[in-house]
Amino acid sequence: MDTSWFVVLSAFIFCIGAAGVMTRRSPLVVLLCLELMLNAGNLALVAFSRMLGNQDGQIFALVVMVVAACEVVIGLGIIVGMFRRRLPIDVDEMSELRG
Amino acid sequence: MFFEQVLFFIAGFGAIAGALGVAMLRNPFYSVLALVSHLIALAVLFLLLRADFLAAAQVVVYAGAVMVLYVFVVAYVGGSDTPLRPTEGGLVNAFGPLAAAAIFVEITVAVVGSSLSGLGGTGPDVDARFGSPESIGDLLLTRFLLPFEAASLLLLLAAVGAVVLSRKRRGLEDLDTPREVAG
Numbered sequence: 001m002d003t004s005w006f007v008v009l010s011a012f013i014f015c016i017g018a019a020g021v022m023t024r025r026s027p028l029v030v031l032l033c034l035e036l037m038l039n040a041g042n043l044a045l046v047a048f049s050r051m052l053g054n055q056d057g058q059i060f061a062l063v064v065m066v067v068a069a070c071e072v073v074i075g076l077g078i079i080v081g082m083f084r085r086r087l088p089i090d091v092d093e094m095s096e097l098r099g
Numbered sequence: 100m101f102f103e104q105v106l107f108f109i110a111g112f113g114a115i116a117g118a119l120g121v122a123m124l125r126n127p128f129y130s131v132l133a134l135v136s137h138l139i140a141l142a143v144l145f146l147l148l149r150a151d152f153l154a155a156a157q158v159v160v161y162a163g164a165v166m167v168l169y170v171f172v173v174a175y176v177g178g179s180d181t182p183l184r185p186t187e188g189g190l191v192n193a194f195g196p197l198a199a200a201a202i203f204v205e206i207t208v209a210v211v212g213s214s215l216s217g218l219g220g221t222g223p224d225v226d227a228r229f230g231s232p233e234s235i236g237d238l239l240l241t242r243f244l245l246p247f248e249a250a251s252l253l254l255l256l257a258a259v260g261a262v263v264l265s266r267k268r269r270g271l272e273d274l275d276t277p278r279e280v281a282g
Contacts, residue, residue: 001107001147004210004218009111009144011206013118013137015199020122022195028127028173032134036118039141042153050148053223058150058230059243065160066250070257072165076172077264083176 006047014040025090027082031075038068107147113140131169138162149225152232 017036024030042061049057082089117137121130138161145154210218228234239247 001103001221002219003222005107005111006144006148007210007218008207009114011203011210013114014206015203016115016118016122018202019196019199022198023192024122026127028169028176029121029130032121032127032130032169035134036121036137039138043141043144046145046148046150046153049150050225051217051220051222053225053229055230055234055238056243058153058235059238059246061150061153062156062235062239063246063250065156066254069160069165070253072168073257073261074264076168077261079176080172080265089176 003047003051007044010040010043010047012040013037013043025092027075027079027089027091027094030091031072031079034071034075035068038064103147106143110140110143110147113137114144127173128170131166131173134169135162135166138166148230150230152230152235155232 014037017033017040020033020036021030024033042064045057045061045064049055049061079089082094087094114137117133117135117140120133121137124130124133138157142154142157142162145151145157
């Protein structure tokens with residue numbers, strides 16, 4: 001398959017994720033859509049790494065996966081904290097992080 | 100070659116369907132399940148791109164560990180059925196997909212109109228070691244040792260941060276009471 005197919009597919013997935021981040025209200029789903037965007041970036045990185053015959057892009061994608069895992073852990077921790085304080089689980093209501 | 104194309108289209112449609120499911124399903128629990136199927140389809144695409152180790156890490160770390168975390172939190176917080184399009188702020192919500200479509204058109208035009216000659220081909224022939232755990236580990240421990248250590252430090256920070264965020268804070272009530280007395 002040509003590299004451009006993979007890149008266009010990655011752009012499509014990225015845009016689905018971006019639309020989800022902009023329209024959904026539940027922070028859980030916003031985090032899931034962020035995962036979609038990061039994964040689309042990963043797909044582009046791996047596709048370009050294959051195009052160049054160079055494995056550096058795969059290492060980069062691995063680091064992106066680590067960063068995504070950290071972001072998920074902290075984001076879910078904040079959501080659990082909001083739930084414990086009986087705060088509304090809604091990104092529109094959530095305008096400050098002060099405990 | 101033909102087999103590769105068939106596999107690309109199957110996995111590509113799977114990935115797009117999973118992504119649409121994540122963004123559009125009402126119940127967050129189903130969104131998580133859609134993301135799992137999306138990640139597995141993406142791992143197949145990684146295999147097509149000769150990223151064997153990354154595909155395995157994707158399935159084990161992402162679809163395995165991270166998604167289990169999501170499922171636990173959704174079960175804890177409660178998969179409340181949030182309306183897809185709230186009535187108020189309809190203009191802003193219509194703007195989101197429009198902006199996303201604009202980004203997609205822009206990236207596609209940039210890719211198609213790009214003068215990058217490698218985009219039209221599958222890339223150079225690579226040997227069997229390309230993307231294998233052996234060569235990735237070799238790179239991680241020689242050329243990319245510093246990013247590797249930085250990533251491990253970041254994971255440690257995230258673990259500590261998660262513990263701090265999710266512990267029970269008994270001190271807060273003690274802190275709040277004197278403040279009310281003083282006020």
